[in-house]
Amino acid sequence: GFRDQLQDVLSLIYAEPELVRNQILLHAAHQFVEGDVQHWWHPVAGDKGVRTRFSDDLLWLPFVLGEYIEKTGDVDILNVKVPFLEDAPLKEGEQERYGIPRVSQEEATVYEHCLRAIDRSLKFGAHGLPLMGTGDWNDGMSSVGSRGKGESVWLGWFLYRTLMKFASFCPIMQDEEREKKYREAAQKIVDSIEAEAWDGSWYRRAYFDDGRPLGSSENSECKIDSLAQSWAVISGAGRKDRISEAMTSLENYLIKEEEGLILLLTPPFDEGDLNPGYIKSYVPGVRENGGQYTHAAVWVIAAYAKLGMGDKAWALYHMINPINHSRTSIETATYKVEPYVMAADVYAVPPHVGRGGWTWYTGAASWMYKTGLEEILGFKKQGNQLMLEPCIPKEWTEYIINYRYGETLYKIHVKNPLSLNQGVKTVLEDGKEVPDRVIMLNDDGREHRIEVIMG
Numbered sequence: 116g117f118r119d120q121l122q123d124v125l126s127l128i129y130a131e132p133e134l135v136r137n138q139i140l141l142h143a144a145h146q147f148v149e150g151d152v153q154h155w156w157h158p159v160a161g162d163k164g165v166r167t168r169f170s171d172d173l174l175w176l177p178f179v180l181g182e183y184i185e186k187t188g189d190v191d192i193l194n195v196k197v198p199f200l201e202d203a204p205l206k207e208g209e210q211e212r213y214g215i216p217r218v219s220q221e222e223a224t225v226y227e228h229c230l231r232a233i234d235r236s237l238k239f240g241a242h243g244l245p246l247m248g249t250g251d252w253n254d255g256m257s258s259v260g261s262r263g264k265g266e267s268v269w270l271g272w273f274l275y276r277t278l279m280k281f282a283s284f285c286p287i288m289q290d291e292e293r294e295k296k297y298r299e300a301a302q303k304i305v306d307s308i309e310a311e312a313w314d315g316s317w318y319r320r321a322y323f324d325d326g327r328p329l330g331s332s333e334n335s336e337c338k339i340d341s342l343a344q345s346w347a348v349i350s351g352a353g354r355k356d357r358i359s360e361a362m363t364s365l366e367n368y369l370i371k372e373e374e375g376l377i378l379l380l381t382p383p384f385d386e387g388d389l390n391p392g393y394i395k396s397y398v399p400g401v402r403e404n405g406g407q408y409t410h411a412a413v414w415v416i417a418a419y420a421k422l423g424m425g426d427k428a429w430a431l432y433h434m435i436n437p438i439n440h441s442r443t444s445i446e447t448a449t450y451k452v453e454p455y456v457m458a459a460d461v462y463a464v465p466p467h468v469g470r471g472g473w474t475w476y477t478g479a480a481s482w483m484y485k486t487g488l489e490e491i492l493g494f495k496k497q498g499n500q501l502m503l504e505p506c507i508p509k510e511w512t513e514y515i516i517n518y519r520y521g522e523t524l525y526k527i528h529v530k531n532p533l534s535l536n537q538g539v540k541t542v543l544e545d546g547k548e549v550p551d552r553v554i555m556l557n558d559d560g561r562e563h564r565i566e567v568i569m570g
Contacts, residue, residue, distance in 0.1 A: 116155040117142060117172045118252075119478055121179040126481040129488075129496065129518070132187045139180055143197040143228040146173065148219055149204060150235035154211070166202065167211040168261075170248035170270055174236055174277050177229035181280035188498030190287050198222040210249050210261060226288055229281060236274060237300055240266035240322065243307030245274050247321055252342065252411075255394025255403045262324040268312045269320065272346035272353075275301045279351075305352045313357060317364040318343035320380070329391065330380070336387040339368045340380040341411050348418035362418060369415075375434050376463055377412035380405055383464065400464025402472060407461040409435065409479035413486050420490035420506045425536035428491055429508040432483075435461075440469065457483060492516060492529075501554040503527065503542065503567045509534040521558035527565040540570025 121142055124135045145153045145162065152173045156164025184190055202216035223231075238246045240260075247260030247267040259265045278301040285294035312319045320330025320340035330340040344361040347353030353361070369378040383405025384395040397404035412435055420428040433439060440461075441447040441454035452458055452471030457480040460472035488494045493505035494516060507514070512534075516527040542549040543566040554565060 117145060117152045118175045119155075121175045122478040123481045125179060125182060126484040128183060128186045129494075132183070132189070135179075135183050135187075136189065136192060139176070139183060139192065139225065140195060140197055142176055143225050144200075144218075146176070146199055146228055146232065147204075147216070148199040148201055148221055148231075150231035152176070152232070153200070153216070161215050162200075163213070163215045165211050165213045166205060166216075167250075168205065168248040169250045169254070170236065170246060170260075170267065171251045171273065173232040174274060176232050177281045178273075178277045180225065180229060181277070181284070184284065185280070186496050186498075190284070193224060193226040193284065193288060195225050196222045197225060197228060199228075210257075226284070230293070233278065233281065233297070239307075240264055241326065242266055242311040242322055243303065244268060244311065244322065245270040245304070250392070251321075253394065253403055255392055255397070256321065256329075257392030257394075259321050259323050259329060259391050261392070264324040264326075266322045267320075268308060268318055268330070269340075269342040269346055271304045271308050271312070272343070272350040275304050275352050276346075276350040278304075301352075308347075308352075309354060309357075312343070317361045318347055318353075318357075323389075323391075327389075329389070334387075334389065336382050336384045336389055337380045337391070337405075338382065339364060341365055341369050341378070341415055345411070345414040345418040348421050349414060358422070362422065365415065370431070371463070372434065374463070374468055375440060376407040376461055376469070377415050377431060377435060378405060378463055379403055379408040379411050398464075400467070401462050402460045406463045406472070407435070409457055409459060409461065409477060410482060413479050413482040417482070417486045417490050420486065423506055423537050425491070425506040426508045428506060429511075432487060432491060437471070440471065456480070494518070496556075499556045501525075501556055502552065503529060503539060503554075503565075504537075505529060505531075505539070505567075505569060506537050507531065509536055520556050522560045523556075523558045524562045525554075525556070525565055526562065527567065529567040529569065531569045533570055535569050538569055539567055541568040542566070543568075 124138045128135050153164040154167045156162045199219040199221055200216040201219040240246055244266035247265040249257045249261050251267040251270045278297045282294045282297040314331045317339050319328050320343050344365040347358045368381055383399035385399045394403050400406050416428050416431045437454045440450040449469040450471050452474050456474050457477050458471040458474045459477035462470045493503050495502040495504050513530045518525045542552040
């Protein structure tokens with residue numbers, strides 16, 4: 116899967132950066148010359164795969180590339196040349212096609228591959244929001260924008276984040292005009308979301324082809340969807356007063372502490388008049404149709420951590436940890452699946468409340484690791500610089516991270532003497548205070564002791 120494996124490798128950036136690099140190059144080679152990509156493919160069948168009108172797949176290439184470059188400093192990857200794929204474009208009214216494309220004689224740098232993906236995505240509807248196509252992150256919402264006019268609020272936040280991250284690389288390629296274009300486009304997207312997608316207490320999820328809203332108090336089903344709220348925070352673009360209210364609404368409607376669930380949306384689609392697509396064919400409360408879709412649940416946790424709410428972020432992280440669905444024989448009999456791997460979904464409607472769905476099959480595992488390490492423990496690396504920015508529960512007095520940088524071991528001991536959620540007062544490396552609390556990583560083969568004092 117194009118979007119799936121790119122997200123899977125996000126968790127490997129620190130331990131196996133070369134693997135991440137190779138995955139980026141592999142995915143770039145599964146992009147068509149027009150800029151769209153294979154939704155998934157079978158390597159053992161000559162890369163036979165499916166071409167679709169999904170609107171987010173192609174954007175995961177620049178998004179993950181941005182994460183990789185930021186954390187490794189490997190800007191050389193921008194100039195690596197990779198071929199495209201060729202096949203007849205989808206015809207009008209043709210939503211997808213399964214076939215074997217040709218490897219094109221045309222090749223371009225990874226930078227150019229990303230430009231084609233981004234530029235193809237800069238298409239907007241009547242509300243100034245990105246077109247949804249036959250699904251954005253949620254494949255099941257296949258009919259919201261299938262006629263080419265439906266718009267996605269979540270995709271707006273995601274595209275904003277991707278544009279801003281990628282714009283910072285444009286000067287490296289001496290492409291300042293492109294940087295300006297992308298930053299202006301990003302701001303227009305945010306302006307449109309704030310003007311057209313605020314529902315009063317939360318952000319709407321999308322607009323149908325006919326202009327009707329989805330994820331709105333006007334709807335009898337899917338009144339609120341978690342993605343539009345969590346990514347308002349993760350993108351860094353939502354209005355501060357609104358994201359606070361939106362996350363409160365998310366908590367009130369979608370977090371079910373007694374059942375240990377964070378729902379994707381509520382109420383589920385069932386007998387209402389909305390036709391969002393094949394999501395409605397799922398039983399209410401199962402998979403994307405109002406269950407806990409764990410991938411999105413982890414994004415909720417990341418959002419709370421980014422807001423500095425360490426107690427809540429950790430409580431929810433702990434709550435959806437699969438091992439905590441099997442602490443007793445009753446919980447085990449309810450959950451019914453392996454407690455040592457993430458489940459793609461957990462059911463949310465009687466008589467199956469708390470039952471695990473697909474296991475061994477979810478990018479939630481990668482995001483769970485990434486969120487725990489970066490957003491809660493606060494491990495933030497940029498090239499050869501390391502910062503610790505914890506967002507932890509106040510009850511934690513200390514924790515330790517052992518990080519191997521090449522042949523060098525960094526033993527990091529974070530202390531929280533004042534019972535805080537956030538804030539770092541002092542950083543010491545081998546007993547000496549570190550200027551600006553930024554640790555300069557050096558692969559000298561020695562063992563270094565880092566002491567971080569919160570305050």
